[in-house]
Amino acid sequence: MKRIFLVIAIIVIAALSVNAQKIYSTKMGKISFFSNAPLEDIEARNSEVESKLAQNGQVIFVLLMKGFQFKNQLMEDHFNENYLESSKYPKSDFKGIITNIKDINFSKDGIYPAHVKGALTIHGVTKGVETDGIVEVRGRKVTARTKFNVALKDYSISGSQIGKKIAETVAVTVETDYE
Amino acid sequence: MNSKLRILIILLLIFIVVGSAVAYFLWNKPQRNVENEKGIEVTAAQLVKEYQANEADANKKYLDKAIQVTGTITEIKSNQEGNSTVMLASDDAFTGVLCTLKHKTTDANSGAAIVIKGICSGMLTDVRLREAVIVK
Numbered sequence: 001m002k003r004i005f006l007v008i009a010i011i012v013i014a015a016l017s018v019n020a021q022k023i024y025s026t027k028m029g030k031i032s033f034f035s036n037a038p039l040e041d042i043e044a045r046n047s048e049v050e051s052k053l054a055q056n057g058q059v060i061f062v063l064l065m066k067g068f069q070f071k072n073q074l075m076e077d078h079f080n081e082n083y084l085e086s087s088k089y090p091k092s093d094f095k096g097i098i099t100n101i102k103d104i105n106f107s108k109d110g111i112y113p114a115h116v117k118g119a120l121t122i123h124g125v126t127k128g129v130e131t132d133g134i135v136e137v138r139g140r141k142v143t144a145r146t147k148f149n150v151a152l153k154d155y156s157i158s159g160s161q162i163g164k165k166i167a168e169t170v171a172v173t174v175e176t177d178y179e
Numbered sequence: 180m181n182s183k184l185r186i187l188i189i190l191l192l193i194f195i196v197v198g199s200a201v202a203y204f205l206w207n208k209p210q211r212n213v214e215n216e217k218g219i220e221v222t223a224a225q226l227v228k229e230y231q232a233n234e235a236d237a238n239k240k241y242l243d244k245a246i247q248v249t250g251t252i253t254e255i256k257s258n259q260e261g262n263s264t265v266m267l268a269s270d271d272a273f274t275g276v277l278c279t280l281k282h283k284t285t286d287a288n289s290g291a292a293i294v295i296k297g298i299c300s301g302m303l304t305d306v307r308l309r310e311a312v313i314v315k
Contacts, residue, residue, distance in 0.1 A: 027277060027303070027304065027305070028256070028258040028259060028264060028279075029259070030258075030259045030260070045260075047258045047259055047260050047262070047279065048258070048277075048279055048300065048303075048307055048309065050303045050304060062303055063303075064300040064301040064302075064303060064307055066242065066243055066298075066299075066300040066301060066309070067300045067307065067309055069309070069310075072206070072208075073208045073209060073210050073211060074205055074206055074208045077208075080243075086243075087238070087242060087243070090238060090242065090300075090301040091301070091303075175259070176259075177259055
């Protein structure tokens with residue numbers, strides 16, 4: 001009889017701990033990129049990124065290419081029409097996992113280093129990406145930040161005007177507050 | 180010969196001046212302003228329905244176009260840049276039309292009927308409008 005209770009107790013505890021796997025999400029995450037160009041630096045941001053971060057380390061980001069905003073309309077047009085072909089490939093996404101999730105304590109405030117590994121799809125091409133970032137826990141608010149470089153040729157981005165006008169890699173910055 | 184050369188130089192100068200003026204105006208092309216565009220009129224429910232039925236077809240019809248959407252506000256928030264965001268209800272409780280407003284503040288209220296004009300970026304969980312302004 002005692003043993004049965006013990007088994008039930010273990011099952012209940014296991015079930016509870018699975019349920020405790022909280023998922024943080026947002027529909028308004030921010031991803032920006034920066035690229036050196038001879039004429040003028042190219043900078044754009046997208047503040048309409050959907051993202052989920054689970055306490056088991058799973059992360060996902062999805063964004064619409066047309067959601068990138070530039071300070072210069074000509075850059076925005078070139079970005080969408082010549083380089084990224086945004087009408088043909090309207091979305092980009094990243095699906096991955098925080099490999100050192102055990103080091104992140106979601107119930108204790110702090111800034112935790114995070115190693116992320118996953119697959120990034122841009123311009124219809126999927127490539128593996130590995131980067132270091134941080135997960136900041138403050139009360140019930142969680143923020144994920146990272147920076148990594150994307151080589152344009154990895155994603156077959158070679159617009160008609162590519163020449164030497166734009167750099168071969170762009171720096172991507174992720175800064176996402178979860179609810 | 181001398182006059183021919185002179186004409187050539189003048190032509191060349193005109194070409195340079197016109198060329199740089201064109202380049203200058205292209206470079207300084209003004210930001211798109213949805214307020215100056217006539218929007219495709221549609222209800223939030225219809226827009227979501229079309230996107231759910233066939234995303235590719237809906238993108239052909241709406242992507243990057245100015246759209247004027249009529250709907251009921253379910254939620255007002257602000258994004259990380261401080262711009263207001265307005266969610267409009269559709270017939271599907273799990274999805275809606277999510278508009279990022281051009282302005283930081285809005286006097287719109289949750290539950291109210293509203294007409295919003297913005298540029299369609301496509302669909303994630305919700306159909307997204309950017310650079311939006313409140314029409315009514």
